[in-house]
Amino acid sequence: MDETEFKDSLTRLVADESPYKTDVASSLRAFRAQNRRRRMTVAGASALIGMAAVAGGALALPALKPAPADRSNGALAASTESKTDTPPDTKPKTQTKFEDSAKTAIMNGIQSVSPPQWTLDLSDDISPREGRGWEGWHVAGTVDDGQGKSQLGVGVQVGSQKFRKELKLANPASPGSVFEPGTCPPDLGSTTCTATTQPDGRVLLVIRDVSPEVETRRVRNLVMLVDVEADVTIAAESENYASPDGKRAAPNKERAARATRAQPAYDSEMLTKLVMEVGRNIPPSLRAS
Amino acid sequence: MRAKDESDFAEFFAGRAASVQRAAYALCGDWHQAEDLTQTAFGQVYRAWPRIRSHDALNAYVHQTLVRTYLNERRRGRREIATARVPDRSLSTQAGSAVDDRLSLLAALDRVPPRQRACLVLRYLLDYSIEQTAEAVGCTASTVTSQTSRGLAALRGALGDVTASLTPMSRKDNHGRD
Numbered sequence: 001m002d003e004t005e006f007k008d009s010l011t012r013l014v015a016d017e018s019p020y021k022t023d024v025a026s027s028l029r030a031f032r033a034q035n036r037r038r039r040m041t042v043a044g045a046s047a048l049i050g051m052a053a054v055a056g057g058a059l060a061l062p063a064l065k066p067a068p069a070d071r072s073n074g075a076l077a078a079s080t081e082s083k084t085d086t087p088p089d090t091k092p093k094t095q096t097k098f099e100d101s102a103k104t105a106i107m108n109g110i111q112s113v114s115p116p117q118w119t120l121d122l123s124d125d126i127s128p129r130e131g132r133g134w135e136g137w138h139v140a141g142t143v144d145d146g147q148g149k150s151q152l153g154v155g156v157q158v159g160s161q162k163f164r165k166e167l168k169l170a171n172p173a174s175p176g177s178v179f180e181p182g183t184c185p186p187d188l189g190s191t192t193c194t195a196t197t198q199p200d201g202r203v204l205l206v207i208r209d210v211s212p213e214v215e216t217r218r219v220r221n222l223v224m225l226v227d228v229e230a231d232v233t234i235a236a237e238s239e240n241y242a243s244p245d246g247k248r249a250a251p252n253k254e255r256a257a258r259a260t261r262a263q264p265a266y267d268s269e270m271l272t273k274l275v276m277e278v279g280r281n282i283p284p285s286l287r288a289s
Numbered sequence: 290m291r292a293k294d295e296s297d298f299a300e301f302f303a304g305r306a307a308s309v310q311r312a313a314y315a316l317c318g319d320w321h322q323a324e325d326l327t328q329t330a331f332g333q334v335y336r337a338w339p340r341i342r343s344h345d346a347l348n349a350y351v352h353q354t355l356v357r358t359y360l361n362e363r364r365r366g367r368r369e370i371a372t373a374r375v376p377d378r379s380l381s382t383q384a385g386s387a388v389d390d391r392l393s394l395l396a397a398l399d400r401v402p403p404r405q406r407a408c409l410v411l412r413y414l415l416d417y418s419i420e421q422t423a424e425a426v427g428c429t430a431s432t433v434t435s436q437t438s439r440g441l442a443a444l445r446g447a448l449g450d451v452t453a454s455l456t457p458m459s460r461k462d463n464h465g466r467d
Contacts, residue, residue, distance in 0.1 A: 003413070006413060007413045007414070009390065009391075009394050010394070010409075010410070010413055010414045011414065012390075012391065013315060013391050013394055014311035014312070014314050014315050014414070015311070024299055024302055024303045024306075027306075027328065027331065028295070028299055028302070030328065030332070031331070031332050031335040031336075034332050034335075034336075184340070
């Protein structure tokens with residue numbers, strides 16, 4: 001048997017059997033159903049806004065009263081030190097400036113869209129910077145609007161473009177696939193994802209993700225405002241679940257989380273307003289960085 | 290998905306499903322699993338369809354999805370494969386009829402590791418070049434060469450001297466696709 005014979009043998013191997021009859025209509029119905037059910041693999045999206053380990057000092061805002069600026073800045077500084085193990089006197093001043101201003105912008109954004117009767121239990125978190133090529137400041141925790149705990153996470157990050165390139169490699173749904181910042185990620189199984197370019201050139205990504213597990217039916221609303229040119233991403237997500245202790249579930253524990261309510265406390269419209277408000281409050285120096 | 294997109298996809302799916310399923314069968318050796326693989330591959334294409342700018346490379350995309358789905362499933366381990374397999378038979382006694390030839394080849398392919406088998410199917414059934422195979426499998430061209438060589442060696446081991454004349458390096462690149 002030479003190569004030609006081997007090729008012929010392979011051809012006969014698949015041709016002599018009768019392929020099943022393709023029912024296009026029923027297959028299309030199945031594809032549509034899969035599309036609706038499929039859970040977006042947003043380990044990446046969750047990590048995008050960098051709330052993997054919420055280890056900072058808790059900022060309890062039961063009545064949504066804004067914390068005094070000096071107190072919040074102090075909490076931020078303490079959190080930063082504990083996470084990075086960097087002596088305060090060696091910490092770059094610009095980095096502290098970024099963290100403070102971004103954190104203030106995030107808190108203002110959350111308060112601008114959250115009704116005053118809601119209870120927020122939020123923590124601040126610093127994403128590790130070393131070796132990642134991106135940095136960010138994040139606020140995450142749970143929100144209770146009287147209908148059950150709902151997760152909330154809001155983040156500002158610089159270097160998102162590079163980070164998203166890392167994400168694509170980690171995406172098991174499409175290993176090695178390429179997608180550009182400011183576009184809907186391909187092959188993530190996103191139930192819905194829309195990308196809208198704003199008049200100022202930034203791109204608004206609105207994503208809604210519903211898990212396939214009927215018994216848990218985790219729902220995630222995620223909105224990202226991406227400034228590709230400045231490499232700044234503002235992201236906000238809200239989920240209809242929380243970890244058993246009522247806190248925000250770590251991304252690697254999310255599959256075990258049970259839905260605590262039908263829908264996330266913040267819908268896409270609220271999250272869009274939130275990221276827009278955060279974007280307005282970010283200093284121009286950061287946007288231009 | 291818009292009606293126009295769905296209509297285009299349905300036309301593509303109807304026209305390509307049988308061919309893709311045959312390739313899937315060559316990969317897994319089981320028509321039922323081939324059907325599953327085909328559905329999974331086209332399901333992923335369906336999701337990506339509105340974002341696909343160039344439909345010229347659709348065949349390559351479907352085959353890439355098919356191969357990677359197959360490799361992922363093999364990596365995870367599908368126990369039903371083991372129970373559904375045709376029991377090993379003495380290959381030397383099966384020559385002489387077309388049916389036995391098919392069974393021999395199928396049994397031999399079953400002994401080839403999944404990645405090597407994928408390279409063989411892409412190279413010899415779908416006429417992919419080394420570079421095209423590398424893109425579909427997600428590895429380098431040199432890996433394809435070595436995997437193909439090892440795959441053929443595994444086939445030789447299973448089929449005895451029947452495929453002894455196969456030499457991967459003598460195969461000319463064929464850039465055509467089905």
